[in-house]
Amino acid sequence: MHCAAPCTAMGIPVILIAKNQENINRFSAIKGIIPIYTYDDLKNNRINFNPKSLNIEDLKQYMLQNLKLSTLKEMGEKIDENELMQIRHNIQYYKAY
Structure with a gap:
């Protein structure tokens, strides 16, 4: 990993x-x-030995936004909790393939 x-x-x-x-x-x-x-x-020959490069730019953006909002929250700033929950949901259930 x-x-x-x-x-x-x-x-x-x-x-x-x-x-x-x-x-x-x-x-x-x-x-x-x-x-x-x-x-x-x-x-059993079930492996794709020619994988394609994945476009995970949206996941990277979710992760950066999660970091930003989580940091602001820890610093005592008011954030949109629903947005943070949605971003974390998007990260947790992300499917790239």
Whole structure:
């Protein structure tokens, strides 16, 4: 994950293979951003070895806005709580593929 996430952010196509289905939970932070395969997928030829570079610019903007609003809130500024909740929802359920 520590390699896959920055590569994806830079537009480098990524293939991520987890040891098994249970191990996939370790990658929950990038689950909706890139496909996460298992060894079983590898054995059964279910991996796309020609992934395309993903356009996640909208996700980057959500993350920056989340940081901005969260920081302002912590500093005691009044923010639009509904906007912050919507942004966090968009991040949590983001699907790039």
